[in-house]
Amino acid sequence: MNTAITIKNLQFSFPIYDQSVKQILFENTSALFQHGMVHAVYGRPETGKTTLGRIMAGLVPTFTGGTITGEVLLGKIDVLKTKGYDLLEHIGMVFQDPDEQILMPLVEDEIVFPLESLGMNRPKIHERLEEEIAFWDLDELRNVNPGNLSGGEKKRVLLAVLCAINPSVWILDETFEELDEQWRETLIQRAVASGKTIIIFASKHIELYDIYIATWSVINDKQIFQGSKDQVLQLLGDNWEYKKLHPSMPYISHSVFEKPETILSVRNLSYTYPQGNSDFTLFVDKLDIYSGKITAFYGPNGSGKSTLSKLLCGLLTPDHGEIFFPENGEKQKHAAIGALQKFTGYLFQNPDYQIFLPSVKEELMYSLVQAGVDRDDAYRQAMSCAELFGLQNLNDIPSIMSYGSRKRLQAAVCYLLDRSCFIFDEADSGILMSEYIRIVDLFVKREASLILITHDLRLAKRLADTVIVFQDGRAQVGFYD
Amino acid sequence: MIESSYHPGKTFVHTFDPRAKFFLLIVFTTTMFLPFQIEFLASYAVIMILLAFPAAGFRNAFSPLKVLIPIIILIIVLTPPFIKEGEILITYNNWILLTDTGLMRTCVLLSRFIGITYVFFVFFRSTPLNQVILTLRWYGLSMKAALIISMTFRFIPYITSTYHRVSEAHKLRGSFQSGMWGWSRLKGLVPVLTSVLIQTVKSIPVMSMSLEHRGFGRNIRRTSYQRLRGGRKLFTHLIFSVIIAIILIMPTFLM
Numbered sequence: 001m002n003t004a005i006t007i008k009n010l011q012f013s014f015p016i017y018d019q020s021v022k023q024i025l026f027e028n029t030s031a032l033f034q035h036g037m038v039h040a041v042y043g044r045p046e047t048g049k050t051t052l053g054r055i056m057a058g059l060v061p062t063f064t065g066g067t068i069t070g071e072v073l074l075g076k077i078d079v080l081k082t083k084g085y086d087l088l089e090h091i092g093m094v095f096q097d098p099d100e101q102i103l104m105p106l107v108e109d110e111i112v113f114p115l116e117s118l119g120m121n122r123p124k125i126h127e128r129l130e131e132e133i134a135f136w137d138l139d140e141l142r143n144v145n146p147g148n149l150s151g152g153e154k155k156r157v158l159l160a161v162l163c164a165i166n167p168s169v170w171i172l173d174e175t176f177e178e179l180d181e182q183w184r185e186t187l188i189q190r191a192v193a194s195g196k197t198i199i200i201f202a203s204k205h206i207e208l209y210d211i212y213i214a215t216w217s218v219i220n221d222k223q224i225f226q227g228s229k230d231q232v233l234q235l236l237g238d239n240w241e242y243k244k245l246h247p248s249m250p251y252i253s254h255s256v257f258e259k260p261e262t263i264l265s266v267r268n269l270s271y272t273y274p275q276g277n278s279d280f281t282l283f284v285d286k287l288d289i290y291s292g293k294i295t296a297f298y299g300p301n302g303s304g305k306s307t308l309s310k311l312l313c314g315l316l317t318p319d320h321g322e323i324f325f326p327e328n329g330e331k332q333k334h335a336a337i338g339a340l341q342k343f344t345g346y347l348f349q350n351p352d353y354q355i356f357l358p359s360v361k362e363e364l365m366y367s368l369v370q371a372g373v374d375r376d377d378a379y380r381q382a383m384s385c386a387e388l389f390g391l392q393n394l395n396d397i398p399s400i401m402s403y404g405s406r407k408r409l410q411a412a413v414c415y416l417l418d419r420s421c422f423i424f425d426e427a428d429s430g431i432l433m434s435e436y437i438r439i440v441d442l443f444v445k446r447e448a449s450l451i452l453i454t455h456d457l458r459l460a461k462r463l464a465d466t467v468i469v470f471q472d473g474r475a476q477v478g479f480y481d
Numbered sequence: 482m483i484e485s486s487y488h489p490g491k492t493f494v495h496t497f498d499p500r501a502k503f504f505l506l507i508v509f510t511t512t513m514f515l516p517f518q519i520e521f522l523a524s525y526a527v528i529m530i531l532l533a534f535p536a537a538g539f540r541n542a543f544s545p546l547k548v549l550i551p552i553i554i555l556i557i558v559l560t561p562p563f564i565k566e567g568e569i570l571i572t573y574n575n576w577i578l579l580t581d582t583g584l585m586r587t588c589v590l591l592s593r594f595i596g597i598t599y600v601f602f603v604f605f606r607s608t609p610l611n612q613v614i615l616t617l618r619w620y621g622l623s624m625k626a627a628l629i630i631s632m633t634f635r636f637i638p639y640i641t642s643t644y645h646r647v648s649e650a651h652k653l654r655g656s657f658q659s660g661m662w663g664w665s666r667l668k669g670l671v672p673v674l675t676s677v678l679i680q681t682v683k684s685i686p687v688m689s690m691s692l693e694h695r696g697f698g699r700n701i702r703r704t705s706y707q708r709l710r711g712g713r714k715l716f717t718h719l720i721f722s723v724i725i726a727i728i729l730i731m732p733t734f735l736m
Contacts, residue, residue, distance in 0.1 A: 054690070063690040084693040093694065100687040103695065105610055105634040112706045117696025125706045143609070147638040161695075315649050346653045352683075353650035356675040367655055399679050413654065 002035035002075075004169055004197035005056055007224065010070035012048075012055065023402075025051055027222040028070070035168075038191060038198040038212045042205065042236045043219035045430045046404050049201040050096055052219065053171045056199075057093045058084040074169065088117060092162045093171040098154035098178075099147070107149075107157050108133070108142040114165050132160040135190075151178040152301050159187060169197045176206055177429075177455075180300055184208055205233055260290035262326050263420055263449060264312065264335070264343070269321030271311060282307045284321070284475045287468065289421060294440070294450045296460035299470030305453045308475060309423045312451070314340030345419035345448075349426040351403075351410035360386060360401075360409060361394035367417055385412045388442060404431045411439045421449040428459060437463070486605045492535035494607040499616045500709060501718035502604055508726040509600045513593045519585055521732045526596035533599055536607040545602045546595075553591060560587045610634055615709050624703065632688075640681060647676045 013024040025048040033039050043049040054060040058079045061068050072079040074090050095101040104110040111132060115125045133139055136156045141149065146157050155178050162170060170191060176184045188209045191198045200209065216232040218225050225235060266287040273280065282304040289295060289312075297305040310316045311323065314337040323335045325343075335343070348354065357363045364382035369375060386394055389412040391405065398409055407430065414422060422443055428436040440463060443450055454460050460467045468475050489495075494502075509529070513522065533542040546553075560583065567582030605613070614627050622630075651673050692698075709715075 057694060059690045059694060062693070063686045083698070084690070085696045085698045088694070088696040088699070095691070099639060100684065101691045101694075103632055103635060103688070103691055105631055109611060109631070109707075114695040116703045116706060117699055119699075119701045119704055121704060122706055122708075125704070129706075145635065145638055147635060147642070310649070313653055315652065341652055342655070344653065346650070348646070348650050350646075352680055353647045353676060354654050356672045356679065370655055399683070417655065 003032050003073075004035040004075065005031075005033040005199075006071070006073040007031040007056075008071040008073075010055070010068070010072065010224075012051070012061070012068045013066055015065035015067075024222060026224070029223045031217060031224040031226055033169075033197060033199060034214065035197050036195055037214035038200065038209065039215045039217065040209070040213045040232075041199060041201050041217040041219065041224070042232055043201070043203060044236065044432055045203055046402055047219040048222075049203070049219060050173055052224070053093055053173050053199070053201055055079070056169075056171060057091050058082055058087045059093075085117070088114060088165065088167070090167055091169040091171065092165050092167040094155070094158045094162055094173060094175045096174040096177075098151065098158055101158055102146045102154060105145050105147075106143055107138055107146055110146055110157055111161050111164050114161060118165070128164040128166075132164045135163070136160040150302055152180060152183065155179055156183065163190070163194075166194075167196070169199065170194070171199045171201065173201045174203065175200070176202065176208070178301065188212060205236065260293055262288045263291045264289040264323065265326045266308075266312070266323050267321055269308075269311065269318045269323065271307060271316060271318050273307075280304075280473055282311075282473045282475075284308060287475065288326075289449050289451065290465070291420075291449055292444070292447045293465045294444065294452060294463055296464035296467045297451060297453045297470060297475075298455075298457055298460045298467055300455075303470035304473045304475065305470050306425060308470075309346070309425060309451065309453060312340065312421075313344035313346055313423060314338065343420055345414040345417045345422040347410055347414055347422065347424045347427045349429060351406040352399075354410055354413060355398045355406060358397060359394065360391050360396045360398060363398055363409060363413055364394075364416060367413065371418065381416060385416055388412070389415070389439070404435065407431050408435070408439070411442075415442065415446070419448065421451065423451045423453065425453045426455065427452075428454060428456065433459075486602070487609050488537050488541065488606045489609075490535070490538075490607065492607070494532060494536045494603060497607075498709070498715050498718040499608045499612045500619055500715065501722040502608060503616045503620065504719065504722045505725060506600055506604050508722075508729060510597055512729045513596050515730070515733055517732050519588050519592065522589055522592035522596065525729070526592045526599065529596050529599035529603060532603045533606070536603045541606075545598050549595065549598060552594070556590050556594065557587060560590060611707050612709065615707055619709060628697070640677070643680050644673070644677050647673050647680070651676070 008030050010026045010029050011024070012026045041049060041052070051060055051064075054064075055068070055072060056074070056079060060066065062084065068080060070080075074087065077087070077090065079087065102110055104113055108129065111129050112125055115128060120128075133142055136159060138153075138156060138160060141153065141157075146154055149157065155175060159175070172187075172191070176187065179187065184206075185208070192212050200213075210229070213229070215226060216229045217227075218232040218235045220235045225232070266284050268286075269282070269284040271282045280302070287308075297308065299305050307316070311318055314335075317337060323340065325335055325339075355363060357366060361379070361382055364385055365375070365378045368378035368381055373381070383394070386392075389408045391409060391412060396405070398406060401409065407427070411427070424440070427439070440450065440452070452460065452464060466477060468477055509525065513525065530542070533545075536542075537544070561579045562577075562583075564580060564583035564586055565577050567580040567585075569577055569580050570584065571577075571579040608616075610631075614631055617630070618624070618627050651669075654672075
């Protein structure tokens with residue numbers, strides 16, 4: 001059987017910066033991917049899935065730096081000795097973050113750009129363009145700036161680009177994550193029907209494509225292990241983590257036996273984005289946030305979860321309805337924007353939005369000093385918080401720390417804020433589930449109310465006291481079946 | 482602002498060949514700096530404002546003026562007091578506030594400023610971005626330079642949205658509040674701008690990666706899917722543009 005990709009004795013480590021430790025990502029590892037099959041490569045966050053995909057595509061270490069030895073063969077092509085642009089017709093990759101990959105100001109231009117690089121003539125480009133625009137339902141978006149699209153729409157644009165180029169190997173890096181169920185199904189059917197070599201990188205097991213997977217691999221402990229499905233999922237530890245860490249939800253607030261106090265209420269709220277999609281309006285009839293309790297916001301992309309969260313923390317003002325701080329069950333005080341901003345802390349999905357200082361110590365001390373805390377006291381609090389969140393070195397430079405470390409730092413920064421309620425916006429993405437749960441646990445122990453925004457219904461049901469389900473801008477209490 | 486400024490339409494301004502429009506843009510901008518009498522400059526500015534109606538629609542025709550108002554006020558307030566030549570029109574306590582020469586120069590500056598703003602406004606409002614870039618390439622701009630312009634327009638909304646998200650994040654961290662003014666606001670902007678800068682710089686190697694992955698840099702000749710059609714229409718519009726250019730410059734010979 002033909003081998004599409006051969007990896008032999010691969011060794012790779014990232015470059016060393018000031019005060020950072022040498023990070024070996026792959027240590028003398030090998031793997032084979034057969035031609036014309038669908039391969040699943042799993043790995044927990046930060047094990048090197050994306051880097052492996054980029055090594056295969058000839059992009060690492062050219063653009064990241066680092067030391068690489070071994071052999072990566074794409075058929076007979078030595079990838080490590082070939083420029084990425086010369087591999088265009090052989091291998092195509094859909095990046096995990098679409099904003100990192102989209103280059104052009106219009107959707108149509110984005111699809112056409114690589115076809116022009118291939119030297120295709122105009123009729124051929126036109127044929128491929130129209131075919132993929134129709135297939136991925138992008139006709140109404142063809143003259144739109146891709147930067148203004150939703151995450152799922154951006155992924156469809158990138159998939160249209162990949163299909164238009166039609167390389168012999170497709171690498172899909174966490175591509176299924178942001179797609180709705182219908183598009184996931186479309187993608188897997190298209191991938192299987194293409195007869196290409198498909199390599200799917202994922203950090204969570206998605207049962208949807210089980211029946212199509214020919215080989216199972218997992219990146220674990222600097223090695224690429226290829227084996228049976230059960231062996232791979234065991235090493236991935238996905239389900240295992242849920243079972244082990246959720247015996248009876250010990251981190252749910254002690255107030256489960258007391259009458260919970262309502263700390264924030266919403267009544268008859270509606271909001272429409274002023275310059276956005278005027279067909280979308282958020283409606284919330286009634287919502288109460290309870291002291292020390294966990295509320296999950298669950299729903300598909302664009303259903304209103306983040307919009308409501310921004311309203312609750314004072315970043316947006318509702319068009320109608322009210323948000324208020326109740327006391328003794330009665331309407332007490334309309335929550336002004338300034339009051340809400342000081343009431344609610346927010347863990348953004350991207351930790352880099354809030355990180356700007358040159359050391360972990362300065363990041364942790366910053367908000368405390370701003371709030372008037374004495375510097376020595378702020379330092380002590382920062383030290384103890386760093387220990388709590390597993391931040392080993394207070395002198396580490398946040399911007400070059402690993403993604404997981406930056407997430408923990410962001411959580412630590414929020415932890416030190418004097419807030420009654422915290423919103424975790426998809427904070428589980430990119431970190432180990434155990435780590436995420438530990439962070440949730442820390443916040444619950446300080447008796448804060450939590451709102452968890454998530455795509456993961458299992459997570460929502462396991463962790464939350466209440467699940468608010470969002471569908472087309474409407475929020476309802478209940479479970480999504 | 483430029484990125485979101487194209488306003489689709491079927492008016493003569495929209496259907497005029499972009500290459501001819503660009504030629505007129507350059508000619509018009511140049512003529513605004515020629516030593517014409519104020520009547521001509523003001524007329525040209527008014528013509529451009531009138532052209533904004535078909536280009537942008539009635540509602541949006543005055544939108545550039547809204548943005549320019551602070552600068553217009555500055556010009557009106559700061560220009561006359563510094564020009565003392567000519568017949569004195571307004572004085573106050575022996576201070577010469579306005580002379581006829583000062584008034585004339587202020588009007589010239591305003592006409593130039595408004596005229597040039599509007600000519601660019603009309604051009605970008607009536608010409609889709611891809612045609613703007615194709616026009617620049619037709620005039621000799623290199624493919625790489627055109628790509629830089631395209632990518633700039635792609636990333637303007639990205640950087641803008643990053644700035645907004647970072648501002649929101651810092652508001653909730655307490656380091657930046659909307660109600661801040663003066664020095665406090667400037668100080669509060671430092672964390673925001675630093676985070677945005679870090680994000681932007683970090684995106685550079687990944688952007689380069691994406692460019693290479695899309696085949697930029699290959700040795701084979703790139704083809705071009707988009708094109709501007711030539712033929713009779715282009716010829717007619719270019720001739721028409723030359724005639725207009727001559728009319729615009731004619732006052733120079735009358736002086």
